[in-house]
Amino acid sequence: MQKFSIGYSIKYSLVATVVIFNMASINAEANATETTLLESSQTPFNLKSNLTANELIPADYYWNNFGCSGANIAPSLTWENAPKGTQSFAMTFYDKDAPTGSGFWHRVVYNIPKEINILAGGVNGGELPADAVEANTDLGKPGFFGPCPPKGREHRYVWTVHALDVAKLPIDANATPALVGFYLWQHRLGEASLTFLAGSKEG
Template identity: 70%
Template sequence: MKSFSMRATPIALLFALAAAPALAADFSLTVSGIKNGQAAAAENYWNNFGCSGGNVMPKLEWKNAPAGTKSFALTFYDKDAPTGSGFWHWVAYNIPADTQGLPGGANGGSLPAGAVEGNTDLGKPGFFGPCPPVGRKHHYIWTVHALKTDALAVDKNASPALVGFYLWQNRLGEASVTVTAGPRK
């Protein structure tokens, strides 16, 4: 039996990489004014539950979405919320594939035509900035999800957990930035 090798030369690999579409690893998200691991600005905090912020969503920008991306979804999630399942502070989906960012602004700012602002864990749509319990530091995760569908087949009144189920089924890639908030006194 004759054996053969599938080794590629370094030059062949370079040509293959140069011609390859964007990989999920290249997908990136930028949160205006905040680097990964840094604290959210005071203006981003929610103005409720003892917090006194402006509830301003920062500007979000992303680039190098995976090949085949047909739409995006964005989520803002507190993984440290004392609920046993975290807390969804903001959910938006059916964002057109040609969108590369959102301007942010008070109460979440505006979304492109056709996009849906989904329910949060408060049971209603809207942006709810960080507001950790007194004395605790929380980690909040901004995530942009590149999806293989133009629109999620989910009712606009769906829970964030159900939207998350559909995100997982349709995701080609994701990019995240984690910000911290607290501890507050």
């Protein structure tokens, strides 16, 4: 009788241990699932503009050179939900389809303070925050110039805001787009982009 009681107790203890272990595993899986759902439900870093993404850029936004006669207007850009730890922003404007083999950089700005989340745009790019720095474009000088693709070609123009983990990039003013891009890659926490289209020359 005593052997039976001891055996029963051991068996009962083993069953109870297995049940507890299984319940712990189920709870751990549930917690992991809940964490994943919470992470996936977070609003992503995003960029908005007064222009409509993936549609043609209005004629006024074209450059006023190289055979184009637009007003050289930059669109307004607003961003939200920057990644945690963001210390500054950079902004780039890039023609992915320029016939150069490496695209074409139309504007490169960095050291935008982390408190800023809007660039109003305007003629010749509009005003920038006081601490922001413009690097050289692929024209070999700082500034902004709007789209002016060769006649008969449709190009994709990409505005991107980069969230960075440093307040200031360790580079000199008037750096080349390639050099700025190298440091953006090193310090980027996230990015948000909008693509616009431009067809033949407008005038």
